[in-house]
Amino acid sequence: MTVPQISLNDGRTIPQLGFGVYQIDPGETAAAVTTALEAGYRHIDTAQMYGNERGVGEAVRASGLGRDEVFITSKLNNGFHEPDEARRAFDRTLTALALEHVDLFLIHWPLPTLYDGDFVSTWKTLEEFRADGRARSIGVSNFQIEHLQRLEAEADVQPAVNQIELHPYFQNADVRAYGAEQGIATEAWSPIAQGAVLDDPAVTEIAGRLGRSPAQVVLRWHIQRGTIVFPKSVTPERIRENLALFDFELEPADVAAITALDRGERGRTGPNPDRFAYVPS
Numbered sequence: 007m008t009v010p011q012i013s014l015n016d017g018r019t020i021p022q023l024g025f026g027v028y029q030i031d032p033g034e035t036a037a038a039v040t041t042a043l044e045a046g047y048r049h050i051d052t053a054q055m056y057g058n059e060r061g062v063g064e065a066v067r068a069s070g071l072g073r074d075e076v077f078i079t080s081k082l083n084n085g086f087h088e089p090d091e092a093r094r095a096f097d098r099t100l101t102a103l104a105l106e107h108v109d110l111f112l113i114h115w116p117l118p119t120l121y122d123g124d125f126v127s128t129w130k131t132l133e134e135f136r137a138d139g140r141a142r143s144i145g146v147s148n149f150q151i152e153h154l155q156r157l158e159a160e161a162d163v164q165p166a167v168n169q170i171e172l173h174p175y176f177q178n179a180d181v182r183a184y185g186a187e188q189g190i191a192t193e194a195w196s197p198i199a200q201g202a203v204l205d206d207p208a209v210t211e212i213a214g215r216l217g218r219s220p221a222q223v224v225l226r227w228h229i230q231r232g233t234i235v236f237p238k239s240v241t242p243e244r245i246r247e248n249l250a251l252f253d254f255e256l257e258p259a260d261v262a263a264i265t266a267l268d269r270g271e272r273g274r275t276g277p278n279p280d281r282f283a284y285v286p287s
């Protein structure tokens with residue numbers, strides 16, 4: 007079982023499949039990440055907002071794996087976009103993880119209606135973290151095309167990735183295509199729509215025919231389209247199931263049948279990044 011590596015525009019690589027820890031209780035995180043690492047995951051996606059960076063660091067350090075064997079992503083929380091706040095928040099991330107660097111650090115949301123619409127100075131602060139080596143790669147999350155275009159016009163370094171909501175019901179096709187054009191790798195959050203796509207007849211038909219689970223079929227669809235995914239689960243059996251994607255393949259007609267499930271904007275389950283303005287207290 008080998009997870010492919012995706013090349014990033016900064017010369018680094020990222021494992022195409024990882025383990026997401028959104029909504030995992032801080033007290034359960036180390037155990038879930040330990041299960042994931044034992045199963046063979048080598049890429050963990052956390053965030054300041056999830057409150058569970060400490061558990062991620064604990065599990066990685068206890069695993070006996072070398073630091074360079076595990077790819078760790080975290081994200082800047084929404085209250086810390088102002089450059090000095092961002093610097094302090096990034097220090098806290100490294101302290102919580104108890105690590106000297108992260109492999110990837112993202113601006114979690116663009117928040118275009120806050121901070122006078124200025125996410126560019128926030129981005130330039132992430133450029134500092136990359137320059138001093140404490141973030142090996144930097145990227146963004148939930149950026150729309152016009153947000154990416156602003157960075158292209160005003161920043162020195164372009165994002166290595168854009169992490170966006172993307173699943174069969176909401177394929178975010180324009181943002182994904184723009185990323186592909188610009189050399190920005192697309193990461194799909196909620197890749198199985200938190201389970202909502204698993205009962206779809208098109209998915210269950212393919213799963214039944216191939217003797218695979220619906221989650222495996224949908225995750226395999228992402229993999230074959232070149233997208234980076236990190237499904238979340240706390241159930242050991244599902245954690246292992248979601249990694250077992252590399253000993254089967256979908257025929258082009260099955261890929262097309264899943265692609266045909268796109269509902270456009272109606273399929274979005276999370277907030278619209280143009281309007282999202284939540285700052286945790």
Ligand code: NAD
Pocket residue numbers: 025026027028029051052114147148169170194195196197198199200201204219221222236237238239244245247248
């Ligand atoms: P997901 O699509 O990965 O779905 C997770 C849920 O699906 C689980 O809670 C479980 O109920 C179910 N599930 C998982 N595996 C299953 C299986 N094999 N069979 C049946 N059901 C299964 O949703 P997610 O957690 O929202 O997204 C994945 C990751 O993406 C997160 O953990 C986080 O790292 C990231 N994320 C990022 C953002 C962002 O704004 N950048 C937002 C949401 C999530």
